[in-house]
Amino acid sequence: MEHRERHCPDPNPRCLVPLPSGYRIPLPWPKSRDMVWYNNVPHPKLVEYKKDQNWVRKSGEFLVFPGGGTQFKDGVISYVEFIERTLPTVEWGRHIRVILDVGCGVASFGGYLLDKNVITMSFAPKDEHEAQIQFALKRGIPATLSVIGTKKLTFPDNAYDLIHCARCRVHWDADGGKPLLELNRIPRPGGFFVWSATPVYRDNERDQNIWKAMVALTKSICWKVVARTLDSSGIGLVIYQKPVSPSCYDKRKNNNYPPLCDQKDGKNSSWYVPLSHCLSLLPVDSMGNLFSWPVPWPKRLSSKPPSLSTESGAVEMFYEDTKHWSDLVSDVYLNDLAINWSSVRNVMDMNAHYGGFAAALIDLPVRAMNVIPIDVPDTLSIIFDRGLIGIYHDWCESLNTYxxxxxxxxxxxxxxxxxxxxxVLDVIVEMDRILRPGGYIVVQDNLEIINKLSPILHSLHWSLTLYKDQFLVGKKGFWRPTFGETKS
Incomplete structure (x- = not known):
């Protein structure tokens, strides 16, 4: 998988990505979940490759997503309900709020869970199926390009409530079990792994060898099987649970292998960090107490996050930040800035801190990707504790998206x-790349910074407005330079 991992160009390109012929403003949510303009993502290969599995169909000017999948023989809604019947503890949208879908395809699993107040980070690599993640994002479903290869995923430790894999084509026992050890790092204590794959329910030699390897590996990291069953179509799944206490780790038979990671490895160091052979530690606070599960959604959005610092004043700072963003979004962002919010679905907060901006937008039909830059204090665990999603990123590099x-x-x-x-020019060019025509940027900063950004954005033919000398709103147009045109 190494060739499918992140490889950023150096130096960053300063060219503008052309628009596909016939590009149109995306359909609004929730219509976009089920169909997108074909000319916006003119990729017919997946339509042909998966035509018998009902992932995606071409219908006139549209690509239509019927909610099928390799493992969703009766449709994704039936599959989602089947998981909850198998393990009622799941309680979609109350106990389980934040999910990672590994090898997500076109992300129908995550798309339909949104109806149950579950937010899913869907990820897959760029592969022979073409732009699955681009399909997901065009639909308005949170997603990122990623792969479990040689480096850690750009998520914090102990973050997700549940991880899902439906035929995700990851060899969990490869390289001494490194992929599964990485997977073990990111669910919170007591979190679940739902594995729906042929080794769970087929008895041929190849699948059973994989199953035996999985049994040995999950025992070595103290995961327990809490459910294993078949649905009406014969598709099977197994649900594992990560331990809530480290007591099992010292009782393992195989010479305590894999070993526990050293504390010095760092709490959430995962940016360009190689996969390891060690078992990540369960989180504890400054007093050595294990973290508790967040309170049920939606209370967890505004409650004290379990991973919040225990230093004096931290709780007050968190609640002040929450109130600040609630007031600012209500008073300014929704009313005074030149933004048509009905056309906005995919939001990215480039420097999210506690996730207060995303939390303040929670009642709108938008979904925010919260980014914690690698050069600021790490607060991404707090964002996940609140029931929101996010990634680490270095804005001096390209973002892993289409x-x-x-x-x-x-x-x-x-x-x-x-x-x-x-x-700063490299950052603006990257922002232009990932923003759709008709989309917006909002930069809150001082006038010195705004005066640096404005000429660059004007040169790209963006329309700009300034509110109270600190909120710069830019709207990207459809302009692209023609051949031979130069622009100062």
Missing amino acids: PRTYDLLHSRFQFRNLTQRCD
Whole structure:
């Protein structure tokens, strides 16, 4: 999988991505979940490759997503309900709020879980099926390009409530079990892994050898099987649970292998970090107490996050931040800025801190990807505790996504740090790449920074408005330079 991992160009390209012929403004949510303009993602290969599995069909000017899948023989809604019947503890949208879908295909699993107040980070690599993640984002479903290869995923430790894999084509026992050890790192204690794959329910030699390897590996990391069953179509799944206490780790038979990771490995160091052979530690606070599961959704959005610092004033700072964003979004963002919110679905907060901006948008039909830059304090665990999703990123590099996949990019007092590390022009070109025509940026910053950004955005033919000398709103147009045209 190494050749499918992140490989950023150096230096960053300063060219503008052309629009596909016939590009149109995306359909609004929730219509976009079920269909997108074909000319916006003109990729017919997956339609042909998966035509018998009802993933995606071409219908006139549209690509239509019927909610099928390799493992969803009776449709994704039936499959989602089957999981909850198999393990009622799941309680979609109350106990289980934040999910990672490994090898998500076109992300129908995550798309239909949104109806149950579950938010899913869907991921898959760019592979022979063409742009599955681009399909997902065009549909308005949170997703990112990623693969379990040689480096850790860009998520914090102990973050997800549940991880899902339906025929995700990951060899969990490869390289001494490194892929499964990485998977063990990211669910919270007591979190679940739903594995729907042929080794669970087929008895041929190949599948049974994989199953035996999985049994041995899951025992070695103290996962327990809490359910294993078949649905009416003969598709089977097994549900594992991560331990809530480290007591099992010292009782393992095989010489305590894999070993526990050293504390010095760092709490959430996963940016460009190689996969390891060790078992990540369960989280504890400064007093050595194990973290509790967050309170049920939706209370967890505004409650004290389990991973919040125990330092004096941390709780007050968190609640003040929550109130600040609630007031600011209500008073300014929704009323005073030149944004048509009915056209916005995919939002990215480029410097999310506690996720307050995303939390303040929770009642709108938008979904925010929260980004914690690698050069600021790490608060991504807090964002996941709140029932939101996010990733780590270095904004001096390209983002791991396709062009034109976001409707609004939000940046708050971020560019001063960036200008000390890289050229602001590179960052603007990358923002232009990932924002769709007709999409918006909102930059809250001082006038010095705004005066640096405005000429660059004007040169790209963006329309700009400034509110109270600190909120710069840019709207991207359809302009692209023609051959031979130069622009100062």
